[in-house]
Amino acid sequence: MNKPPRITPVARFLLNIRAIKAWRNGDGISFVWRWYHPVSWVAVPVFLCGAFVFGGIDNFPKLHHLGIGLDRYWKAHKNEREFLS
Secondary structure, eight states, X not given: OOOOOOOOHHHHHXXXXXXXXXXXXXXXEEEEEOTTSHHHHHXXXXXXXXXXXXXXXXXXXXXXXXXXXXXXXXXXXXXXXXXXX
């Protein structure tokens, strides 16, 4: 039996208003932004600035961790994604 993925309240909100497209990635989720959604225009710069402020330049996450682009694995295995609705 598959356990539901752990989703933060912010990710659940963004998923419910359809600002992101998310799929299972182990016990969590991976996501990409839906660029046509107006919330994405505000949230992406806020998340980028937050990642820079809290992580610093040395620990800045890879962009696919922030929903910008796909990880190499998901680029090669696009048909294996199990989307969340």
